Amino acid sequence: MSYIGGAISEWRLLQQLEGHIAPAAIPFETRVGFMKSVELLKEAASDLSMRTSLGVIEAEWDDAFAQIAVNRPLSAHELQRLANYGERVSTVFATEACSLALMTLAPGHAAYAAPERPLFGEQVEEAFPTASAEIADAGRCRAAGLWTACVTHLMRALEPALGALAAWVGVTPKANWNATLNQIEARLREIHKGVDGDEAERWASEAALQLRAVKNAWRNHAMHGRTRYEEDDAVRVFDSTKYLMQTLAGRLTE
Template sequence: MFSFSAGHFLKAFNFVGATVGMLQRSLGEFAPEIQRMQLKQLRDDVQYFGDICESMTAPIAFSHARSALVVLDALLDGGQDPVKIEGFNHVMLKTHLEHALIAKDELADQILLAVPSATRQLYLQDDPAFGAKVAANFPKAAAEIEGASKCMALKLPTAAVFHLMRVMEVALVAVYQCLGLPVPLTGNDRNWGVILNNRIRPAIEAKGRGWAEKDNFQEYAALLSEVKDAWRNVTMHFERTYTQDEAARVFDATRGFMQRIADRMDESGNPRA
């Protein structure tokens, strides 16, 4: 999915439109002058505008934006300040910028999805959604965490919960390996109930009462069991959907659990218990 800043796009569009107006008013009367700094800004905006037109399949606007860049580059290579736009350059720049604005017609049938500023960070994820330590210790969960975050930003709550369940599966395997359980997780052994009740809990009990980490691992098992019973089992059936608020609670709970477990181990279960 292609994404861009609506504010930046509108600014570029308006600047290009204002320049077209200035060139139109001066056509045949005088050669307008523009500061190099402003001309560079126009070039950057036309470049940005053209890139969006290309990504959003607006070929006519993109072609004219590219041609306008050729004229702007030639003007900027002149070296003078202010830059005088005259003759052939004046006509060609006006023509190409004017036709680039046809993007509003080429894009008319496209559907744009807006991400509110309140959930912008969930979509862009400039910083790891679950924190740096989870990102470092659980790279296998990165794509699912990203998917859950973007689904939350786009208000797709049930899809977000599906991603979060896959994140918890990575945590489940980590706990399994941390306890030194050697049996590969294949076939029915991948069932959460089997893993928790037939593998993890017996392994915790086998460590004995004096094991310093027993309480922590019992808590891990209890939280994983709650996830299985409350979320995963019903999420796997079509009749269960989630509201945005419900998915937000699952998201926060999963993030908290992953941050907790990342303080103890990585996705391979290291260091071993």
Template sequence: MRAIDEYHAELCEAIQRRGKDDTLSKEELEILRDTLKFLDDECERIWLRRALDRLARFRNMFLELDITTIKPTNELTLVRIRWEIEGVRDAIAGDLYESTFVYVPKEKRKYCDKPDLFGRLVIDQFPDAKDDIVEAGNCYAVGAHTACVFHLMRVLEHGLRALAKGLRISFKTKKGTTIPLDLQEWGTIIDKIESKVEEMKNLPKSRQKSKDLQFFSEAVKEFRYFKDGWRNHVMHAQVSYDVYDAAKVMEHVGGFMAHISDRLRG
């Protein structure tokens, strides 16, 4: 509402100085068009229907005209524009009155709409996890803690599949048809990864083997922990989580995803 109130105040001041029947200059028309575009975008973002309809009628008064050649008209007087702006403001107020909004405490604003909640590297390496990372942060910010944990488990799925791909693990039907990893249960993938890690132990000794064995062994243990500690429960509606649970899971998931992002890509 600040933008429309500020513009309304400028109109009132212009009317006092120039009279109510004066018209806008070309530059002032451009400012008006930009103001209406901003208001339209904001109303569209939170779907203020009546305000959008009122803005559409207002824009139709002049936006189809070429701003570079437009001439002042009697219809677009300062008082007429003020009246239209007041109509838009009233429509916005009416829509807002009938809407319900969620309060986000100041200390939790940093979690809202944050695709890089776990760092830039994670989102660069796992771009498909972006939506769930954003939703996890948003749910935490508004106090939907169980939903937050749910989305965090979905973030981990991208890491689990990347871990399986890193070990060249695949699944096939009896007829030899490849089964996509995203159709496999966590437990099935983890079991296969653990078997692969056991096979790695029989490889000839080398520095690379030691690094790989340590990385994949620790990673699959973490996934087993995530699965048994949180994933199974939240996916089967067996438990609800509070703010402390969600914060703990978020910290753990964020740290783990950042760690595996050094080596894996989704």
């Protein structure tokens, strides 16, 4: 908004000097800079749902643009209209912005808040569609630095994948998830290339490896859910969950 303020000051001065100096057209850079600055405020107001600011900006946007696009000296009246518009926009935007509650995203994790593509990839999205919302929530919690909540959503996202894995190896999930996970691991170790093929053995070995990486987090979630996580542990669980679900999605669906 500093550019808008500078332009307003310049136009107020030109108003006062009318009749004392030869009028001159507003420099091209000033005209472009003013409208570009207002446009940036318009985009911000739209993104932040600042309806009052958006209404003020749009109400006289076309008139201001038409006026400032003219490459000729403006009268004192025209300068006053532009200056008044700029002041209204700046004042209303600043006032409304003060009423907003904004959250600072965790450095290095902000991109997880609104990713352009599924965080765990398209294949996981298709194989385990009921996990999509939990994965997205885990990403938002990671971006906000809510590490324990991030892990909680990851564990909930794992449910359909672990259910599919248990069914594939012929294990019925029990209340004691520690025993269930141990059974799944044991069944995965029984897969050998001589019987099931080389590809199946490699897949089972990778799945078992990734399962071990998240087993403690899953067991804590399933048994009591009171463990708290800090950034390093939460990021480790996030990455391990991602790799496990990607591995499982290569062969299983819910």
